[in-house]
Amino acid sequence: MAMLEVENVHVYYGNIHALKGVSLTVEEGEIVTLIGANGAGKSTTLFTISGVHKPREGTVRLEGEDLISYPAHQIVAKGVCQVPEGRRIFTRLTVQENLEMGAFTRTNRADIRQDLERVFSLFPRLKERRSQVGGTLSGGEQQMLSTARAMMSRPRLLLLDEPSMGLAPMLVESIFATIQEINREGTTILLVEQNAQMALQVAHRGYVLETGAIALSDSAANLRRNEMVQKVYLGIV
């Protein structure tokens, strides 16, 4: 049984049919990427999995258990955590307070402290700035904080939405390196990216989403070689 199974999901925003029967699976320990153009429904898919949007049709199952009937805050407690697009850190709280907020669903203080050290070792920059207010961090540091904050809920499945958006190329590389490291330490990752080049390099498998439906699915290596993907998403002619 796959860790996450999304089956034939239909989501509407009012009259707009945003997801038209999306199905995908994520196996435990994988990095799976979801690539596609603006408005293809990538973020909507993530929001549906994390329970913020509810589908009109279809199922989302985590290890066989139906997720749709749970409100978003309970899905977090089940180990699914989303890093929303555009970083969205708590700008008025310090780095440390942001991270503590990430551990909101947990109560064991010793564990939380241990995890704090763990994310600080993943992101040493954040440790230097732990008492600085989130809003004064640079873009790259905010992305690190946003990812680190999600790690603090100790997710089994991490949903990353556009972690590379608006970052300098050098920072993109380091963010993706960290994503791989998080994965090696045992967290399953579903990664939404417009930077298909990078995403397909770190992912094991990938899905291509076009106007609310899955157009292609294959191993990342095969997708990289796929002619359509090369032309549309990798800019290779």
Place this chain on the structure above:
Amino acid sequence: MDTQIGFNWRESVRLGLIGGLVALSLSLIGVVETFGGRGIISGVISLGQILLFGAMAGAGYMSARQNPHARTGLNLVGGLIAGLLASLPLIVLVFVAGPINLRDFLPNASPGLLKLLIFEQDQATGSLLLLAVSAVVGLVGAGITLLPGRVRHPLLMGLLFVLMVGLLSEIIILAWGTKGLGLKIRRFMFDKGLSIRGTLLVFLIVAGLNALWGALGGRAQARVSALPAQQQKVLGWGRIALGVLFMLVLPMILRTYLTEVINNVGLFILMGFGLNIVVGFAGLLDLGYVAFFAIGAYTMGVLTSQGELGVAGMSFWSALPIAVAASVLAGVILGVPVLRMRGDYLAIVTLGFGEIIRILALSDFLAPAIGGAQGILKIPKASLGGLEFVAPETLYYLILAACLVAAFVSWRLRDARLGRQWMAMREDEDVAEAMGINLVQTKLLAFAMGAAFAGLSGAIFATKLSSIFPHSFNLLISINVLCLIIVGGMGSLPGVMVGALILVGLPELLREFAEYRLLMYGALLIVMMLSRPEGFWPEESRKRELHEFETEPVLAD
């Protein structure tokens, strides 16, 4: 030449003209003449003159502040020019208003005003005199900025206190100056406003204390922070005990009238603590907050009234929990439909809710139960073990107790898990949800807690007045409570107290200034938002956010 020295003459000219326009508008709205007879320092200077020359001194002061690195002489000349220019509009007014009657459209451009502006001399001498005085005042204004801090701070503080004591002299006399020692002090210090002796006394005491603190305060603080933690803790508790003691004896110091003022302030502080939870902690903009105040008051009225509308004839204490519970229920009822609303939309819906409650209270439909426009009468006073809360001095303790409870609850909640939930929700609702926060519960608890404090305040309000009318629960109260939170500092508990003192207490003390009260109030709000957007006593994180870059520039990559 000018650019070489780097002195910004244009800024002096601009500020001088702005100061002139301020002085001109103050004259033309009638402030200068109305308060021309209201002495601040008896026989020396009136409030009208202070306002007028304040504009010129301000122009000089600002001009010097704009050029902090220029040479002293240049700055003084800049101040002189600013002061000079600031008097020009007034002189034009004097010459125009002489031959032409402006009073058809500027009713306050009266002969009395003109005489005042030219110091009751003839036009030519008077204008020259005005010009000269303004220039000197501008020069002095600029000169103040050039003084070293250890001289400037005591000087400004002393002047500020002289102004305040002069402004409030009538109230001070009313409260303390009627017999015994108070009468003696009054004869010594006050005449029409402060006497010259009184001015010197106030100035020397305040400036002296300020200078002393400036010289020794830093060392004292250093010594305190050098103490071991245990002793610092004791010191902290000592400070709290001192504060509590002060609050306990306050009505004895303030006497009846001022205690009544403080009681009104207290009711607003109570509401402020409640709305601070809703707006300051949870970030839900509620413009209909008065509704909960009204519900608390009406519940108390209906349950305890001895008149024909009273249904239960309960005592204050047995009705109090019911009144608070009714407000909480109303808070939840308002909360449910607005769960999915944000920002402006939420503000409009809550605004409507406040109006609905007020109109319901006023309606004929509910008049058989709650009296309509006639309101509810004969609400009994609260009493506790023989102590009747009738006089302002005793009622004070009831309000104080309620405020202390509200402050304690707010303070503990802020640092608790629930406080964290509110703050996360305020910052970003979606992310808060993604962190596993139950938004429904968090929002409803914010509305409920906020409503509880307002209901408590309303219940005390009902017994304080013994009667309640729908007109007491208008939109202005909601706005006032919101303003006091903003002025004090969003999310900050001491800020609520400071804000209430300034926005509720001060207008009460300035009753003498009747129709100009709201003008001062508005001017204060504008100046405040421009110069201290975080409020008088801001919450820590808000201060950090607004001033972070001033101390520690952070490089972006």
